[in-house]
Amino acid sequence: MADYLLFATERYALPILQPLADALQAAGHGVHAWLVGNAAGSRLPAPVRMISDAQQAVALRPRAVFSAANWVPTFVSGAKVQLFHGFNVEKRDAARGHFRVRGLFDLYCTQGPATTTPFQAMAADMGHFKVVETGWPKLDPLFGTEDPLVARLREQADGRPIVMFASTFTERLSAAPHLYEAIAAQIATGERYWLLTLHPKCAPELFQRYRALAGTNAVFLETEDLISAERAADVLVADTTSVVSEFVVQRKPVVTFRNRAPKPHMLDFAEPSALPTMLEHAFAPSAALQSELAAYADAIHPYRDGRSSGRVIDATERLLTGELGPLRSKPIGAWLRALQIRRDLRYWGRSSAPPGSPA
Structure with a gap:
């Protein structure tokens, strides 16, 4: 079985990641969590294994990184999967809001038709990420x-x-x-x-x-x-x-x-x-x-079965096996953002991400 990395920058991401951790563990996978920023010092309960720095994350070489933040450490190996940190409640204008794509993720796991439709349109235009409607892991316990x-x-x-x-x-x-x-x-x-x-x-x-x-x-x-x-x-x-x-x-x-x-x-x-x-x-x-x-x-969010985490795992595997099709190269802006992420995480070492990633 494979190792997977959960990534978050805020405490409110923990309830998003926990159901996914449970589903990964139930499938026999190794689950690790790297919590930075305002989430630093928090924990996900065992058997999730906590990672304390970038060196450990790189050495892990996870099969995928699941992020409940607007960004992800691109220098770590594995598919970069966006889970979203909330629903689009129109707090800000569209140019800065829920549908902003920075070129950091390979897969967006959307919550329902209201999110899926605009992301699918952008994926068709940009080509450097895939979209699968899975439902939101955070809401699995709502119907569990x-x-x-x-x-x-x-x-x-x-x-x-x-x-x-x-x-x-x-x-x-x-x-x-x-x-x-x-x-x-x-x-x-x-x-x-x-x-x-x-x-x-x-x-x-x-x-x-x-x-x-x-x-x-x-x-x-x-x-x-x-x-x-x-x-x-x-x-x-x-x-x-x-x-x-x-x-x-x-x-x-x-x-x-x-x-x-x-x-x-x-x-x-x-x-x-x-x-x-x-x-x-x-x-x-x-x-x-x-x-x-x-x-x-x-x-x-039409899903009321409490199984969105399982659909996220399935979608990630479909991406990794090529079932979802090839990805185009990431845009130039993603490479600049990757340098900012390295600076923010104070990591200038070698990348474990695959060639062609904005690491």
């Missing part, structure tokens, strides 16, 4: 076997409806500073049980304020527990975070605060005082809203 944390959260709710709150770190889009008082008031009533989360990059003072709301009627959860929270909750309150799309895949209602690009499946509002009314609508969704939720879920 029973989760002990989900059971515990529901037990803590004691029969009450469960609301989850999540917020992006992008200051101009974040609901966290604006909704704190409204959420605190809702928690104080005890009518519903609240699951509170914040993006790891949110300001420390926001973490302090929201952690202080934990008690009989609320609990604060870390980013590693995000999927369990999504699974346990009945309704989500959020903003322009990609958690909105993750939650909608379950066909559950979402209440969004000043979403940058509100859609028909969202219950969007602009004033914090409207939160109680929006929650009432969410807990009694109309037939029209339920239809919009289902349509959007099918567009972004």
Whole structure:
């Protein structure tokens, strides 16, 4: 069996990589993880083996490198596979956003038709990468076997409806500073049980304020527990975070605060005082809203079998065996970016990547 490398630069990538690690291990492969940047110091549990530097990554000579970041260490051997770090929630313009291709990856494993269609068009034009729609590994646990944390959260709710709150770190889009008082008031009533989360990059003072709301009627959860929270909750309150799309895949209602690009499946509002009314609508969704939720879920992630990680592995093997066809040479810009990656990772040694790679 082969060795594979998982690569991440942020803590929020760990729930994306863990289901893939589980699937690789179940198939008998060796799984290694290299976490850098804001993910440095984090770990994936054994039997995943942690790599601490570029020298170890090069020496491993993995069959493939799976990245949940916008980039990948090109000087390491193996197919470079993009898993995506979130759904496209239109936080920024298209030129800088979800569909930017830098020439670093050989394979894009897309989440659903909404992502697959534009990437296939670019692949046909550029020719230096392939696209296979697999679904997103992060969401495998959303439809997997029973989760002990989900059971515990529901037990803590004691029969009450469960609301989850999540917020992006992008200051101009974040609901966290604006909704704190409204959420605190809702928690104080005890009518519903609240699951509170914040993006790891949110300001420390926001973490302090929201952690202080934990008690009989609320609990604060870390980013590693995000999927369990999504699974346990009945309704989500959020903003322009990609958690909105993750939650909608379950066909559950979402209440969004000043979403940058509100859609028909969202219950969007602009004033914090409207939160109680929006929650009432969410807990009694109309037939029209339920239809919009289902349509959007099918567009972004139609897979509800919990097997996306397996499809990623299969797609990677098809790439490596040539079943997906040949790749053109990487663009000149990829070679320049590869030099920047070496600088960022402080590695100027020999490459284990195959000839022709931007290593």
